[in-house]
Amino acid sequence: MAAITLQINGKAHQVDLDPQMPLLWAIRDVIGLKGTKYGCGIGQCGACTVHLNGQPIRSCSLPVSAANNLAITTIEGISADAGHPVQKAWIEEQVPQCGYCQSGQIMSAVALLQKNPHPTDADIDAAMRGNLCRCGTYQRIRKAIKTAAAASK
């Protein structure tokens, strides 16, 4: 066990955990933020995507100790009221079906637009291909990212 400080969505949490526990389970089951999802456990599906110091990472594959004192943003932290331009675009384009992958999709899309406010199709493919959607909402994800980009012009 190790004393770890998790800085999640601007709030510090002191936890005492197996340092090897993946960050995902600490976020979900220790801190209790359930918006970040478990999909594959090996960084292949992107459902667990969160931002670590602003970079999108797969929280299922990062030991919690590696996130000690770093800034973590989860889906619950990107806006207080579904008001982030990416979330608004997701509503506008009616993207989700089952919705299970969408926290991860949105976290990847937010990170993409922070780095590249006006991505091309190829940029979107490169940034989003790590996020699997079994319902197949890719066409809408692509469109919603463009809608969000256009809104910030």
Added chain:
Amino acid sequence: MKQVTRRSFIKSTGVTGIGLWLGISGVHGEVRKAASLAEAKNITPYILIEPNGGITIFNPRPEMGQGTFQSIPSLIAEELEVSLNQVTIRMTNGEKAFAGSQWVGGSYSVRGSYQQLRKVGASAREVLIRAASNQWGVGADTCYAEEGKIIHRPTGKSFTYGELAEEAAKLELPKEPKLKEAKDFKILGKAVKRPDIPLKITGQAVFGIDSEVPGMLYASVQRCPVLGGTLKSFDSSDTLKTPGVVKVVEAVRKVGIYTYTGVAVIADSYWAAVQGRRALKVEWDTKGYEKFSSAAYDNTLRALAKKDGVIDKTKGNIADGSIKPNQKLQAFYETPVVAHHTLEPLNCVAQVKDDKLELWTSTQVVDSVVGTGPGDLHAQVGIKPENITLHNQFIGGGFGRRLYLDYLIEAVNIAKQSDKPVKVIWSREDSTQFGPFRPMTFSQLSGSVGADGTLISFEHKVISPSMSESGGDEYDKNKVDGTMVEGIGEQDYEIPNLKTSYVRADYHVPIAAWRSVTSSTLAFAHECFIDELAHKAKKDPLLFRLEMLSKPSDTKRVLEKLREVTNWDKPLPAGKGRGMAQWKFFAGLSAHAVEVTYNKAKNSVKIDKVYVVIDLGEVVNPDNVRNQVEGGVIMALSAATKPGITLEGGKVKQSNFNDNPQTRIHEAPTVEVHILTEGGELKGVGEPGLPPLAPALANAIFMATGIRLRKMPFSLSNIG
């Protein structure tokens, strides 16, 4: 509108007591008694109106991404004359008033409820109008409903529904209320924004795996990697030394005719359970199944193809002696086993206390969890149905997988051995390797084309294991399993001589329905072979099909629309190919056209565009229909082009998305969806958008390359 959990519902309405909501019997009696505690009134079990005007619509159809969270309440709200943002939607959890409708599958929810739930809304509207007209002493025909109010037309005075609920609840509901005319619809047929989406983009939507029960433990289960093997013994001494591990128990899981025993590690966190599971030493009796391989089994199926099948349908004389050898064509098609891969892994929290069971999960079959039938959960776990309480949550993908109770049965059997509630989570590897899977079907096809280019005969023999047998349905092995010949005798083509048949193969791997069931494989064989026959007849494949559709039919309308929207009659530039296919089956009907570009140097194909025409009869939310069909195309593309599930040494070789990949965004084509509603007959949405994709794609590849693909999966980067 918000998702209402049982707890918050009780809090907000003051309605208390589990029995009140689970013990509802009869359509109008108990519900009203329960509701009166909060002075709220159930006009029907589906509609609860509070004195302050709050309106709750009860939704018996679980939401798994198909849009029932919105489509089902819309049927009621439209006729009740309320907008969706005026109402709270509450998903039901097995209340008897809704028995028989608390499940989702077969693309049935809307087509199975369209008239019934509109009548529910309309009859409630009519008693609200009568309650108002009685109080005012005016004729009911001078009153109308709008936005949750009854208005007296001549004076403009009004009552809210909340003010009328008490009186309205005393009136008898009309059996045949007057339904609105389509031209007056405000919700139905409109692209209304889905109320579950804000929950799903903020992390607030609660899925089964997000369920949190005070004091709960976690479990991870080691199952025999050789399918069919049984547990001999296990040594948990190292596991029990793992920090956080509480207990190690046997875990019995039943799926169809199969019973499996695994070893469950119960711990105070999921991570600790996984660590403890890694330290387990288990001995299995693999009973000879360790010799099983898919490659050898596929050879068995090929050999079985030589057998005469049991007849499904016949018409005319398939062995017409006048057919010349050079008019005949034969082909053999193969398809793979695939996993469902719902992105939310299987999970269930179970709590067993005394003789009572409480469950938190995501399931497609609420009725089977609380039902009294012989196949329902109570019979599998030995707990009385009236003692089972369910909290069903949003479903992170169903695709047929969550029609099965196996993961609930296993969780209950684990929880019986724990004094605290236990959350069982299947890892992705578990979800990939233990089934039930969609089975493969192999198809022997033969046909003949006359000198005038018309189809004379068509024969489709299916060779496969039986889903009905695996599922434990009453099935006579010497007869046709109707599920395994789904659709092949039911296409609208006017073929003078037709025969469809089935050869059953033994199999020891549990198999199951997968989105669009057996149509997901049979349409590939059937519609590719129609294409082969069109080619033999030297005819355009779409016109060849239309020539077999002389009489008006839904299929004919759909194909004519496809011809129009694709500019089918205009030839494509060189290097491009276009193929099409259609499929009609129990769930509905659609036709697809796929346009591809062939890169000869790389021998690869790129999908340029997919067109889909889907025939519905009526549409509730056209934007959601488009979303469903776009997604169906992607799911069908995964199954057509990505490696399936194979066994070697009795074990599933694939384990996760690294070695069992699914279609990703950079591989996703543009999909253009057209919805037809002229046919009248109500058809489904969720599944019919899938089956024609694979054959339309293979037919397009043939047009572009001259290479005929007869085996799924097929690669797009190395054709042939």
